[in-house]
Amino acid sequence: MTSALAGFLTGLSLIVAIGAQNAFVLRQGIRREHVGPVVAMCVAADVLLIAAGVGGLGALVDRHPVALAVARYGGAAFLVVLALAAVRRARTPSRLDPASSGPAGLAAVVTTCLALTFLNPHVYLDTVVLLGSLAGQQDAPWGFAAGAATASAVWFTALGLGATRLRPLFARPRAWQVLDLVVAAVMVTLAVVLVA
Numbered sequence: 001m002t003s004a005l006a007g008f009l010t011g012l013s014l015i016v017a018i019g020a021q022n023a024f025v026l027r028q029g030i031r032r033e034h035v036g037p038v039v040a041m042c043v044a045a046d047v048l049l050i051a052a053g054v055g056g057l058g059a060l061v062d063r064h065p066v067a068l069a070v071a072r073y074g075g076a077a078f079l080v081v082l083a084l085a086a087v088r089r090a091r092t093p094s095r096l097d098p099a100s101s102g103p104a105g106l107a108a109v110v111t112t113c114l115a116l117t118f119l120n121p122h123v124y125l126d127t128v129v130l131l132g133s134l135a136g137q138q139d140a141p142w143g144f145a146a147g148a149a150t151a152s153a154v155w156f157t158a159l160g161l162g163a164t165r166l167r168p169l170f171a172r173p174r175a176w177q178v179l180d181l182v183v184a185a186v187m188v189t190l191a192v193v194l195v196a
Contacts, residue, residue, distance in 0.1 A: 001143070003138040004147035006134075007131075007146065010151075011150075011151030012151040014130070015046070023183045027179065029160040030166050030167055033104055037113075042156045050131050050145050054131070076190075079191040083184040
């Protein structure tokens with residue numbers, strides 16, 4: 001039980017930080033577009049990566065820094081592209097009203113969600129390397145992993161479903177502008193941090 005609680009608290013502390021994936025889940029929750037599949041994909045990805053870290057992949061990745069370097073620069077480029085798209089959305093307020101713009105297709109949402117998850121080197125450092133190494137120090141490594149996976153499920157469900165309560169605020173195009181500019185700033189900051 002102690003290992004599971006440690007895993008839950010550690011996992012929660014790592015996942016709550018505002019990042020591109022969290023911003024995407026928040027945006028989908030506010031728009032009420034494919035929230036279930038987005039939350040499920042984020043949780044499933046975390047569970048898979050945490051299990052891989054506890055299973056020993058973290059040590060393997062740590063020994064091959066070239067793979068992390070490729071992911072770092074590719075992830076940074078992807079974040080810059082997403083930041084530019086957010087700025088473009090912010091410059092066109094009429095397109096920000098969910099009632100006036102059609103919903104995004106499921107395929108596009110799934111592709112973006114998968115890219116934000118698996119092209120982000122921080123996700124590997126947090127889930128595979130860090131959580132994997134911390135789990136190895138526990139009396140019950142898989143209990144630690146279960147706690148971290150539970151934290152992921154709780155966080156993404158709360159973020160995706162809780163964001164719908166913000167919908168009245170985001171009925172105004174100005175609120176979407178501010179959100180998109182914040183998202184763009186976060187993504188550019190993360191891209192700079194990745195390559196610095």
